Amino acid sequence: MSLAYYYDFMSQPSRALYIILKMSGVQFEDCPVALRNGEHLTEEFKTNINRFQKVPCIIDDGFKLAESIAVLRYLSAKGKIPEYLYPKYFVEQARVDEFLEWQHITLRITCALYFRTIWLEPLLSGKRPSPEKVETLKAHMELNLDIVENVWLESTDFLCGNQMTVADIFAACEIEQTRMADYDVRIKHPKIRAWLKRVRAACNPHYDHAHQYVYKISGTAPNSKL
Amino acid sequence: MSLAYYYDFMSQPSRALYIILKMSGVQFEDCPVALRNGEHLTEEFKTNINRFQKVPCIIDDGFKLAESIAVLRYLSAKGKIPEYLYPKYFVEQARVDEFLEWQHITLRITCALYFRTIWLEPLLSGKRPSPEKVETLKAHMELNLDIVENVWLESTDFLCGNQMTVADIFAACEIEQTRMADYDVRIKHPKIRAWLKRVRAACNPHYDHAHQYVYKISGTAPNSKL
Numbered sequence: 001m002s003l004a005y006y007y008d009f010m011s012q013p014s015r016a017l018y019i020i021l022k023m024s025g026v027q028f029e030d031c032p033v034a035l036r037n038g039e040h041l042t043e044e045f046k047t048n049i050n051r052f053q054k055v056p057c058i059i060d061d062g063f064k065l066a067e068s069i070a071v072l073r074y075l076s077a078k079g080k081i082p083e084y085l086y087p088k089y090f091v092e093q094a095r096v097d098e099f100l101e102w103q104h105i106t107l108r109i110t111c112a113l114y115f116r117t118i119w120l121e122p123l124l125s126g127k128r129p130s131p132e133k134v135e136t137l138k139a140h141m142e143l144n145l146d147i148v149e150n151v152w153l154e155s156t157d158f159l160c161g162n163q164m165t166v167a168d169i170f171a172a173c174e175i176e177q178t179r180m181a182d183y184d185v186r187i188k189h190p191k192i193r194a195w196l197k198r199v200r201a202a203c204n205p206h207y208d209h210a211h212q213y214v215y216k217i218s219g220t221a222p223n224s225k226l
Numbered sequence: 227m228s229l230a231y232y233y234d235f236m237s238q239p240s241r242a243l244y245i246i247l248k249m250s251g252v253q254f255e256d257c258p259v260a261l262r263n264g265e266h267l268t269e270e271f272k273t274n275i276n277r278f279q280k281v282p283c284i285i286d287d288g289f290k291l292a293e294s295i296a297v298l299r300y301l302s303a304k305g306k307i308p309e310y311l312y313p314k315y316f317v318e319q320a321r322v323d324e325f326l327e328w329q330h331i332t333l334r335i336t337c338a339l340y341f342r343t344i345w346l347e348p349l350l351s352g353k354r355p356s357p358e359k360v361e362t363l364k365a366h367m368e369l370n371l372d373i374v375e376n377v378w379l380e381s382t383d384f385l386c387g388n389q390m391t392v393a394d395i396f397a398a399c400e401i402e403q404t405r406m407a408d409y410d411v412r413i414k415h416p417k418i419r420a421w422l423k424r425v426r427a428a429c430n431p432h433y434d435h436a437h438q439y440v441y442k443i444s445g446t447a448p449n450s451k452l
Binding site for chain 2: 051052063065066067068069070071073074077078090091093094095097098100101102104105108109147151
């Protein structure tokens with residue numbers, strides 16, 4: 001096979017792209033990268049796989065490409081992603097792009113920082129963050145969850161209309177990450193709660209497969225949690 | 227004219243998109259929004275212009291679209307952006323997309339946070355940040371400037387090859403913002419210094435026009451600084 005996919009299920013965009021590849025029926029060489037073991041930090045990885053030393057990334061017939069959304073667009077241009085997941089008509093595509101560009105420094109960064117500070121950093125350093133820091137990070141995250149709840153999901157079943165797209169998959173994978181930091185998004189956000197159920201149902205069995213470690217680490221059985 | 231462009235020259239992506247529109251010869255209705263006066267925070271702006279209450283954004287024949295990169299891609303799909311600025315061939319476009327997706331939570335967020343904390347917040351609150359906070363933010367920013375210097379500009383004149391693209395324009399506008407916080411990127415980053423000169427030369431007179439307030443506030447005369 002010509003397409004190699006490098007990923008770690010502990011990485012939110014890695015899960016999103018994995019689910020999208022599976023739903024699209026794209027054949028790929030499965031290349032898991034154990035971030036916990038620093039497999040992305042070697043010179044060999046930097047030289048031969050991804051100069052930014054991150055996942056996810058692909059090598060497609062020798063063409064190395066990083067950044068999940070750039071990869072998605074590249075594969076869409078190659079005709080590998082079905083139109084219902086990422087529209088080809090430019091006006092509909094713009095609406096999905098609007099979310100994909102919006103989420104980086106809003107939903108993604110605040111959910112990821114919450115997860116890192118509450119779960120990952122204490123694991124690595126043995127030190128717990130101060131309650132004030134936790135509250136500040138939670139407030140920033142909830143501000144963006146409120147925008148998902150009240151603006152993106154204002155009047156539609158999914159983020160960019162009544163059809164699920166890649167935007168929903170990227171967003172759900174970011175929000176699921178906070179489970180591991182013992183955050184339950186469903187308490188304050190009933191629309192997100194119902195939407196997450198719809199996204200999971202539309203993406204399974206790939207959604208549960210990609211989230212297996214999230215479920216395990218958070219100790220949440222998906223059938224009761226979603 | 228059917229395309230209305232809402233922007234503020236104090237906003238980095240607003241400047242980038244303005245320069246791109248001007249270089250592309252796109253006709254648009256000029257709609258400056260004074261962020262300093264909270265013009266984006268009104269209910270009227272939220273309802274009629276941008277539900278996220280940010281700039282830049284467009285209204286194109288009634289189609290409202292936010293997020294600078296989504297707007298760029300939409301206008302490119304409409305044939306409004308010349309191919310040398312944003313390639314149409316999907317492999318070359320993927321390389322530019324890789325940068326546009328990379329920069330959000332790396333170069334953009336760290337330069338913007340440095341600017342906000344050192345320049346904007348003291349102006350609004352009257353309180354200066356602690357020296358420790360400044361050092362931490364500077365270290366995060368310089369980590370990403372190092373990646374621009376050593377990886378993106380490793381062996382080419384511009385970020386995505388030897389031809390300037392929109393990637394360079396977005397990146398330059400982020401880096402220029404730090405001038406206002408009295409940061410001089412050129413001291414530690416000789417490749418960025420030379421590259422900024424090339425980007426400015428390729429984009430003028432639009433580059434200097436969009437940066438007029440950056441130059442004024444930072445007290446730097448562009449001919450001597452670049």
